[in-house]
Amino acid sequence: MRAPEHALEPSEPQVAYEIGGQRWNKGTTGFEEAVAQAHEQHLRPRCLCQRDTQGQGIEMYVARLLDGYIVKRMPNTGSQHATACPSYEPPADLSGLGQLLGTAILENPSTGTTTLKLDFPMTKMPGRSAPPPASSTASSASSQGNKLTLRSLLHYLWDQAELTRWQPSFTGKRSWATVRRHLLRAAENKVVGGHPLLASLYIPEVFSVENKDAITARRLQQWTRSRPTSGSPQPLMLMIVEVKEIVPARYGHKAVIKHVPDQPFGLDDQLYRRLARCFEQELALWSAVENLHMLMIATFRMTDAGLPNIVELSLMPATAQWHLIEDHFDRQLLEKLVGEGRSFIKCLRYNAPTSKVGVSASLTDCGASPHFLIIERQSFNKDESAGDLERLITSEGQRPWVWNALVEPLPKIPVKGRSYIEPLLFKPASGDQLNWGSRSTMQTSRT
Template identity: 40%
Template sequence: MSNYELNGAPLDVHAPDSRRRLAAAHSAHERPLCLCRRPPIPMYIAKLQEAFIVKRMPGTGSKHSPDCESYDPPAELSGLGEVMDRAIKEDPENGETTLKLAFSMSKGASRNAPVPGDGETTTVKSDGTKLTLRSVLHYLWDQAGFNRWTPAMAGKRSYPVVRRHLLQAASDKRAKNAPLSDSLFIPEPFSQQEADGIAERARRLFRSIAGVRGGVRKLMIVVAEVKQFDDARFGKKVTFKHLPSQPFYMDAKFGEKLQKTFGNEIDMWNADEGAHLMLVGTFSVLESGFPQLEEAALMAVNSNWIPFETLDDHLLLQRLHADGRRFIKGLRFNLSNKKPLATVVTSDTSPNPVALYVVAPESEEDHLAALSALVKDSSLSAWFWRADEAMPPLPEIEGFESQSLDLEGV
């Protein structure tokens, strides 16, 4: 929990009078101060519908204390550094964030072939100035806090919680000159008692964008938990766990390439009964009322909804959970799968966070050189696990000394 000060007086954002104080400060363009460091760090107040939220100023996340809610690892240790202030632009004055998308939200009347993600650029070619579909999912996951973990969160995460926070994370974002939430479909939590109502509300939404209007088909973004992939009479289909009555369809080539490109994510999901497989995609709705995927990417998350890329990632997360550690999981956004990033950054080590790196045994020389440069330029201490060896002890809570990366030993 963070401690704030506003106009020289303590600010408890949960106190009964906090909304009045935040509303007045928002109107006067006054900034609260976060007291996690000395000197205090300026924040800003965003208005989300009728609520007022204290948020960190853009680019200041790494200046906060690791145990502060506003702490973020240095952006260069994940894929966020490549897209922040280019594809993602925060405006503290109005509290809105503008996203530049590398994919279309409409298409011509003709039925062009859908586009599955590819393993390197995740759906389309991008130079970092625009967000791919995977990047949008990573950003929403980051904003919703589902790449963060503290032991107090154990047993408190579920699909309804994930959905609610993802929708909240999207509520102050804009893309293509419109609110992102207007184009975002996340299925309601399924219950047998509400099944008919849930299905009808989904059909009503689909009908609202069905067919060709003004010469174009409108697209929406779906974020949903996969239940299964199947063959359809013509092509393929995916069924979502919380919308079992309405599959999303794909042509055969698209479905095959999607499952091949993200075979690693599918295999890890299959191997762990507690894991979840998330799909992000754009979809149109045919005149018949059936949703059709146009682009898509997949992301595996563990039982605590923390994303992971490899089995080694998964094992490290299991160790961190078992040892009761606090941490932030690095996300790639647009970053190539071949480029290094910090797998995890601790938020419970003193006096500073520690970046945890997993070094795959098949790492090539260029990758190791890039990793060495990343570690050298980083202000954080480093911990390494060569994944073909036994995992070393995790960084001590107090006084961890940085490891060096011995390239000859990899």
């Protein structure tokens, strides 16, 4: 059985749960069995990072994955957790996630599955041309609606994979293998059009000359799902990859993908022209900064000749630490945070327009309350931005940090505080014994 919940990176804070009247420290002997039993008995664990509105731990639920179980936060409860808790996430309204929850993203704690509604097709009718790619600013004509565009799906999976989180101990530990593993895990129990997302999702393995034949065989086996059938809609594959280059081919253009050196992906001339127009800013940034990754999320199909052709795509650059960024200002801020050894969560825009104020990052090392960091850009609607900033004042009266990137240099980052997880006292049911685990120590609750 796999280690439950957030065991994605080393050096995480100690996390404790109440399960069936007992306290368990995550990762200690017997914890995995307790989580499995909670799933079988339909019990709701409680995270003991701090109290909820009823004075208890924060309610969680257990979902079953392919190789074990995972303790997950209940929908829309991430902001109730302590900022140092791995289950904490900024309020959904701080990004574009809020407008998609309950509409494009339907989480069912009873089954542990999440249904996703997409605004792009996952099949292609014979003879029909490809739709235009998602644009860099609006993702598609319906981006203000209640469905996931290609770009917002990438943001969602990045969030779910916890690749938006950063702390100093992660330095040097994120590679493509790590990114791939986290994304595949994030896609588990996600359903699209009644089918598991994993069945259609291709994320390339790390290429190895020694294992080339085995890697190629696994890749081709997965791609058989998209083989054309005469007279029937052709299923499309979805891929998340790192682009090495996009260059002219003998006919049309081709995308060369890192870790897939032996198989280019075709783009027709129309799609290539749209690509250059829609993602001019992203491509310019990628060209100018050597250590950036360029990520592509795309649908593709297999031709009659057995070759992959891209149908629709979206591009987004990422830093050396694999943080998705919008522009040069975003990159400056994140490099500053990483260089100063800060802990933070990168907030993503999803379908929200660039004219709307959004939090770029949320510092999680400033004590009990997060500190929101905002980059003010020329595209902001000035009449709306003042009201948006007022709504971002925390319950403690803390105002967000704002950088007017067009008129001033990067300001000083708010200082670190004491990351605090409230040691919530837990009273067991009569006759039960507390399981403190091998490394746990009892603390007194705050009054």
